[in-house]
Amino acid sequence: MVEHVKRTRISKVLESAKTDANVCVKGWVRSFRNDRFIALNDGSCLSNIQAVVDREKMPEGLLDKVTVGAALSVVGQIVESQGAGQKVEILVEKLEVLGIANTDDVKKTIISPKRHSIETLREQAHLRFRTNTFGAVFRVRHTLAYAIHQYFNKKGFYYLHTPIITGSDAEGAGEMFKVTNFDLKNIPHNEEGEIDFGQDFFGKETNLTVSGQLEAELGAMALGNVYTFGPTFRAENSNTSRHLSEFWMVEPEVAFNDLQDNMELGEDFLRYLIQYCLDNRQEDIQFLHDREVKEESQKPKNERNEMSLMDRLQFVAANEFIRLSYTDAINVLQNSKPYKKKKFKFPVEWGTDLQSEHERYLVEKEYKKPVIIFDYPASFKAFYMRQNDDGKTVAAMDVLFPGIGEIIGGSQREERLDILTKKCKDFNIPEEHVWWYLDTRKFGTAPHAGFGLGFERLVMFVTGMTNIKDVIPFPRYPKNAEF
Template structure:
């Protein structure tokens, strides 16, 4: 007998006989002559009710079933007597595939997110996190579809690299060296004895590699894990996260901003259409204004303002920010959220940042003071996208690297791309977990990734 998924059964117009389902017990209640089992198989948010009467041959075992047990059930679908579901199943046979102990930590009550992080291996069995990770799966597919529909090529960029794209030095080292470590005369570790013959680390971005492919294949993107060894315990930072990074040849900053806005609107719209049941859970129990907020993103143009204007607005606001707002300094999350939530009440694209606060690869503007950079800021989250037009002029790129003390020998391959048919090109990075926070209303980034990696936490 072929297994049926609950998502397929609950949407049937007429009942089926002799069906087979497999899943986990969410709850169970007993009357004098019946047991009512709520079963879920992960295919959707909804459970299906199994009814077992006391004539069942092993009814005593059914009475002892614990929440979390895994069952294989055959039976007949009938119209439900309750109002919460259309169909229920009258059981013919029930096999206990995996019993559950009394200590199963998920019971029929609300558990805090902090508690559920301590049992991250079990939290997908809750309604909230089951819904979240179904949304994550669907949105991942939607990202690929977005770029496929627009003629982009998907590139798998390296996870292990010798380059620090952002230049911040927040890197996880990758090494096969063991004690005693080989040392040079200057008492520094001799990485020439390591596996790759030089220092290597987990990637902070696939951008530099993706640029090489944009300069041959046109429009490309990479979507994969990235790593930052940033000792931060905020609700917006984790050490391992996923990035969506398109790179486009013959593309300027305005076109780059257009694509970023289009991508956000497309994914939000997709989520509301294809993940409606799961999104509604978050709208009902996490953020009552969620649907309204997402609709505003879809149906409104994003505000676009230069960095200087954004700073002027913040200074004139007289708001008591924790971080002082000064021309020439980078904007903090509180500044970004103030602009998107209090001033404009919609997403904001800030562009043309001072060159001194941005990485070496961003294109220098004609004023020689700013670079063609852009950040897309959204309410509740702050920065969702960071990108720029890339510096395609070899001489200026080399001067940027010299100013920042970067080795041209180390980036020889990157500089090569500016020697052989260099063209204007642009790209950006979108933090996938922050996108999921936007879509679900979840406020802590640790709760939108299966197993969060944070300072001092490497369980699971």
């Protein structure tokens, strides 16, 4: 009869806290104290459930197999706990070891119940889901992904799947990974000695996408409001805590939106997502908050965050972002203390791109809140960004977050065929590569705008993790594609 009890997720058992019910829970042993108390976790929530066993009533030798990391199935009564650490616990009537965890092997892994550095956990990415920190991070990651779909669905956007393999290389967004099924030891060449892509799988040179934007624009010019949410690939040799070779990007694109609408969308979107996590992932965020507080207390005072994780999230959800034109940003920087004291390494003058030290100053020192910078000089922005009436700037925008840097980059798109064609020439983009993109400017062209949100950078902000490699399950970066 006990055998037929259906499994309940631990989060449900803890939430309902209904005593005297007979339940079955299954999970992995986090600790086994005093030969009597098993802390069991099944990933449904951060908390463990305490399973209490009576050694006398258990079959000989069974409890020897209950070691940290083992998978168990447990059936018993939910009762009020006599201990202080939890409201309810399970008095075990039946215990089955589904999978043992050999202690000699476990002690070599991060499953062993002790403190590990974040780098050691990264080396064992296949096991780090078992830790409180990464359990919390990946539950938050899921919740953000869910909230993104929910937000767009509520606002009438359609989820558009843009291609991952693309023949378009005109975006100028960065180095691309090549896609081919050539035998690499025997690549066919034509008479001029060039690689003959005509013989390749797609009959042309193809790459992994660096952005779904150009294709999303095509969708927006008929469906109105669309968004993409998919993997993106950059073959840049970037060695920083906020770049990956494979990452996930969210790209909304809206017909008839101008730059103002675009900034409003970006801000409303981010604030909604953060509020959604505060409302729905309270326990995990509280844990990540406490974890950060502990870690910060080890650091010298001047290196600590001025606001705690919880404060930062609540602050961003509740307060409007600063909006500042590029020209105004240059003025603010030129009047700043570090500029006057010559503390900036890079020059601050109209026409040069803002460096991270400048962005960090504006976001972390001057305003201490997210900043949207718009109307950048055309000289260092992409060909598709809409030229402003001054002839010098384009309707671009970057949303900058404290500790993260650029979290969103976007623009109003150039909808005027003559200007866009000229831009293609200026950027050396052959029209035959983007004929389909230019076509939308011929048949009922209309103003439209969109942006790209770096999903992992958002997860970093919400979890307080400081390295992007720790907010994606299996990070890909130069010299690393393990797992």
